Amino acid sequence: MKRLFTAAVVIALPLVMAGSAVASPADDSSAIRSYFSKKFPAVELNEFGNGVYAIDKVSRESWEAIEEFPPYETFVDAGEEMWNTAFANGKGYKDCFADGPGVAHKYPHWDKEKGMVMTLPLAINNCRKANGEKPLKYAKGSINDILSYMTYNSRGHKTNVVIPSDDPRAMAAYEEGKQFYFARRGQLNFSCASCHMQNSGNYIRSDILSPALGHTTGFPVYRSKWGTVGTLHRRFKGCNKQVRAKPFKPQGQEYRNLEYFLTYMSNGLELNGPSARK
């Protein structure tokens, strides 16, 4: 018996020690915040939700002009119509989202029952499927309408991602997302952090790199380059391709966990989507 106990301690001790060496999500967040507040001392925390326009005065001016006639407005309207149009079975989005359309701040969240990170696009398609409707595509197309409408109605709510301590799988998902963010990938051997942390504020070709902090608050985003509104995971794909890595599937586990990590970093920042970008 005693021997068994000793054996257990011998096995468990290194695990505990390894565990304590791992930074908690709160540690990660405060390290990243203090990095950006030193790098951009003039930028207030909530301003980071405006991406590159928070740190670049020149492009901010034209952006403010664009925001006077927001290019995403028609998408919000189209989304409102979707919200108010009944499915073939007579039900609608209202029946799935009982608290109304302004619930984007409740995503992403850990879904204990399903054992996975639940995102808003995924919840929208779960609603459709449960009511016999075809799921929408996750990168382009009309998912961006309903997302624009729901996000617009969520403006002003604060990002508040929780990593529940009663389910180790949630922490594992966060850690996977974090690993994804800091791992170098692709032929160019860049991590997300290489560009959006270490080189934020620097030019890459004609673009100034935006800081990672606040990266999730404004999605979906109308991009002039796209000529339309696109999802966060569409942006992830684009950034993976830039470094010549093969992108992952929108709403696959990799990007969902990445979203979980990245959104946690913006906890406390107000949602301000949909937004307009170059």
Place this chain on the structure above:
Amino acid sequence: MKAKLISTLFAGLLLVTPFVAVNAGDDDKHHGDDGALKKAVAEATAAKKKAASVGGEWRDIGKFLKKAKKAAKKGKMKKAMKLAKKAKWQAEAGYKQVMAQKTVELPSYLK
């Protein structure tokens, strides 16, 4: 009638045979290349799968392999081989890249 047809065919065959024989050397060489290319493509495809299994595939590997097969169809064996080898090299590099970063910590500039 039947016999005549057969003998005509036979004669035709005889006529063709020398050409086949003359061309055989060249064909053989192609077959050799084809075998080596098939092997290189198979190796690259396996390496690509292995890289993908850990999320380390690079963007253009699939494109290289497609181009390699296209080049081979046009008989451009050298070009095809080069592309297949490039695909394999990138796939192996992508796998190694993931393995080298199994546990990333916050970079020093964040500490």
